[in-house]
Amino acid sequence: MDYSKIKNIDQIDVNGKRVLIRVDFNVPVKGGVVTNDLRIRAALPTIESLLKRGGRLILVSHLGRPKGKVDAQYSMKPVQEALAKLVSVPVHFCETIESLKGASESLKPGEILLFENIRFYAGEEKNDPDLSAKLAEAGDVYVNDAFGTAHRAHASTEGVARLLRPAVCGYLMKKELDFLGKAVSHPEKPYVAIIGGAKISGKIDVIENLASKVDHLLIGGAMMFTFNKAKGLPTGKSLVEEDRVEMAKDLLARFGQTILLPTDCMVSTSFDFEKMTVGPLKSVAVDALGSDDIGLDIGPDTIARYRDLLLSARTVVWNGPMGVFEVDSTAKGTFALADALAEATSKGATTVIGGGDSAAAVEKAGLADRVSHVSTGGGASLEFLEGKELPGVAALDRN
Known part of the structure; x- marks a missing residue:
């Protein structure tokens, strides 16, 4: 496929809208503290652009391999704390998929909601339609900025993108597609x-x-x-x-x-x-x-x-x-x-x-x-x- 034709966040209106973003915050955590925030910082250009344009951001990521079960050592809580230090807006936290829709609706423009580890749900890696639908309910538009998981057909990468439109890429994903695409095609x-x-x-x-x-x-x-x-x-x-x-x-x-x-x-x-x-x-x-x-x-x-x-x-x-x-x-x-x-x-x-x-x-x-x-x-x-x-x-x- 021609990856240069993929739409990006500059081509959509996000003012006042709930923007569901698949990010790659699979970062090293030791003693409840993120020890390397490189992947979080890599997503900041996308996050900051959408915040400036009045988006209400819901961030979804995996962390480690919890094998479809809740496992405290793989919680996204330390990531919430690390992200809060890098942005100047409130970073809220949502623990369950059942409460995600309500939490997303209560978000104000310019605020962030970080969801708990999506791989706590077995349906993520199985690309379960029910999990995809629950994710889609929490957003008005979908953004994929997680190139590291783009080769996986999971609920938060492929399933939700089929249900929630528009579905576009973030700046980090665009950069990957531009450089790798040119190297392979031209x-x-x-x-x-x-x-x-x-x-x-x-x-x-x-x-x-x-x-x-x-x-x-x-x-x-x-x-x-x-x-x-x-x-x-x-x-x-x-x-x-x-x-x-x-x-x-x-x-x-x-x-x-x-x-x-x-x-x-x-x-x-x-x-x-x-x-x-x-x-x-x-x-x-x-x-x-x-x-x-x-x-x-x-x-x-x-x-x-x-x-x-x-x-x-x-x-x-x-x-x-x-x-x-x-x-x-x-x-x-x-x-x-x-x-x-x-x-x-x-x-x-x-x-x-x-x-x-x-x-x-x-x-x-x-x-x-x-x-x-x-x-x-x-x-x-x-x-x-x-x-x-x-x-x-x-x-x-x-x-």
């Missing part, structure tokens, strides 16, 4: 994709979709060893998905001119993933791994080769780290490419980080504000790059 060339992470199995569709569109597809992370096994190269004790080796062979046969694999990697004979401890590291050519070697990062030759390609690119999308970025000594490949992306951006390239571990890595490298766009949705951005339709977006009005 990329400026040269177009380079970086695909990393541990397993090829979760990235097959995105590799398939991008390999036919990009000029170069750079592979990193532990998935490189499944490809290396497919090429008959030694893999030592590195992570290999044995049941995906034939699939890797097929991808190389079809897209071998586009897919680039590391020529060297950083290895150790000792690595404990639970404790995140790594033994002495050394750089080894991919055809020279010893039987006890565990590959944990891309090597210096690969970094240099990938960096050159990134600096010559006009569009870059990145999903998945190049190594075990959680440990400083094996994060060098990931951070080096993040630095190259920041430099490419300064030269005019469009650089899009596809959420999840890639976003966490760029944040950790301190470079999140030096790339074009860091997606807020790991699973959603992955499905977008795979070319799949996102139910939470497909349900919205379009021009």
Whole structure:
């Protein structure tokens, strides 16, 4: 679908109206306090615009995985307190779906009502029509600003949007659709994709979709060893998905001119993933791994080769780290490419980080504000790059 045609909040009248907004306030909470309010702050442009225009805002979000039951550790109460510190208007709270309609009707223009965790209801993830209808009763218009859940057909993302019109996107969602949409549909060339992470199995569709569109597809992370096994190269004790080796062979046969694999990697004979401890590291050519070697990062030759390609690119999308970025000594490949992306951006390239571990890595490298766009949705951005339709977006009005 053409995501550029999705209507946004600038195209609707909200004065005096109850605006039901699906936000992504799935934030870390410790001891009853929000420890990172990044996702709350990301929704503020949408919230503030609708408040200024006289909207009466009802915010709906999930928090954690309460599995369809009320669980106090996943209450939105700490989120209410965090949000109240960021806005200059009253933030009310509603605990039950039965009282939501009445609470929404008593709201004054320029006020906010935060609803309790929508996943306290089993009907949310089942896209239950009754729950969707009760949500729809609480609003006059619907706004989806939660890209991170847009790939899920849930009651608060897809079901309610079919019942409550107009149904449009907020600014955060629009930004995601603009950047990812351009990268997938109208990329400026040269177009380079970086695909990393541990397993090829979760990235097959995105590799398939991008390999036919990009000029170069750079592979990193532990998935490189499944490809290396497919090429008959030694893999030592590195992570290999044995049941995906034939699939890797097929991808190389079809897209071998586009897919680039590391020529060297950083290895150790000792690595404990639970404790995140790594033994002495050394750089080894991919055809020279010893039987006890565990590959944990891309090597210096690969970094240099990938960096050159990134600096010559006009569009870059990145999903998945190049190594075990959680440990400083094996994060060098990931951070080096993040630095190259920041430099490419300064030269005019469009650089899009596809959420999840890639976003966490760029944040950790301190470079999140030096790339074009860091997606807020790991699973959603992955499905977008795979070319799949996102139910939470497909349900919205379009021009």
